[in-house]
Amino acid sequence: DADVTQTPRNRITKTGKRIMLECSQTKGHDRMYWYRQDPGLGLQLIYYSFDVKDINKGEISDGYSVSRQAQAKFSLSLESAIPNQTALYFCATSDRPGQGVNEQFFGPGTRLTVL
Amino acid sequence: GEDVEQSLFLSVREGDSSVINCTYTDSSSTYLYWYKQEPGAGLQLLTYIFSNMDMKQDQRLTVLLNKKDKHLSLRIADTQTGDSAIYFCAYDVRGADKLIFGTGTRLQVFP
Numbered sequence: 546d547a548d549v550t551q552t553p554r555n556r557i558t559k560t561g562k563r564i565m566l567e568c569s570q571t572k573g574h575d576r577m578y579w580y581r582q583d584p585g586l587g588l589q590l591i592y593y594s595f596d597v598k599d600i601n602k603g604e605i606s607d608g609y610s611v612s613r614q615a616q617a618k619f620s621l622s623l624e625s626a627i628p629n630q631t632a633l634y635f636c637a638t639s640d641r642p643g644q645g646v647n648e649q650f651f652g653p654g655t656r657l658t659v660l
Numbered sequence: 661g662e663d664v665e666q667s668l669f670l671s672v673r674e675g676d677s678s679v680i681n682c683t684y685t686d687s688s689s690t691y692l693y694w695y696k697q698e699p700g701a702g703l704q705l706l707t708y709i710f711s712n713m714d715m716k717q718d719q720r721l722t723v724l725l726n727k728k729d730k731h732l733s734l735r736i737a738d739t740q741t742g743d744s745a746i747y748f749c750a751y752d753v754r755g756a757d758k759l760i761f762g763t764g765t766r767l768q769v770f771p
Contacts, residue, residue: 578758585668585763587664587666587748587764588761588764589761590758601758603758635703637703641757647691647693647752647757648708649759651701651703652702653700653702654701
């Protein structure tokens with residue numbers, strides 16, 4: 546079984562709809578991240594969380610919100626989807642003791658299309 | 661700033677060497693990374709280099725770091741079709757415990 550899972554894998558929705566993307570992990574990691582990937586722009590950080598009570602905005606948080614329901618679950622919401630939020634969304638986790646290597650483990654991605 | 665720049669595409673013949681380049685602006689990072697994204701999948705850590713090193717070799721992979729010029733490169737020797745993927749460089753943001761990723765380079769290997 547995959548360590549980091551995302552649901553749904555694909556979603557097509559209309560402008561103005563509320564959308565939730567979910568991420569679950571079995572790695573036992575404290576840190577979880579949401580990114581979006583756009584061609585030519587690479588990965589951009591939306592939100593990240595170090596534990597259930599610690600949520601931080603990334604570079605492009607406008608239009609998004611998150612919820613860390615448990616150590617293993619981190620969901621991303623688009624309250625009112627717009628077409629320029631069409632992208633590939635990735636969840637990632639990491640466990641970084643001290644100042645060691647920050648290896649992040651990625652889910653398979655959710656392809657979201659907003660019409 | 662937190663910009664990380666890479667060229668978008670690289671095409672090489674199977675068996676040749678590939679060199680993927682990256683320039684970055686933040687000089688305070690502790691580690692710099694190369695991640696690989698295969699088609700239809702998420703990213704996976706390929707290799708990394710500590711910021712006090714200037715070279716790291718790992719089998720077919722060689723990472724070169726020029727801190728003065730803020731330039732990172734990844735050389736893949738004897739490139740194979742299985743190396744076809746998107747390669748992202750990334751660095752730590754010191755004190756923030758997050759990574760900043762580059763724009764990604766799509767490597768295409770042809771026979």
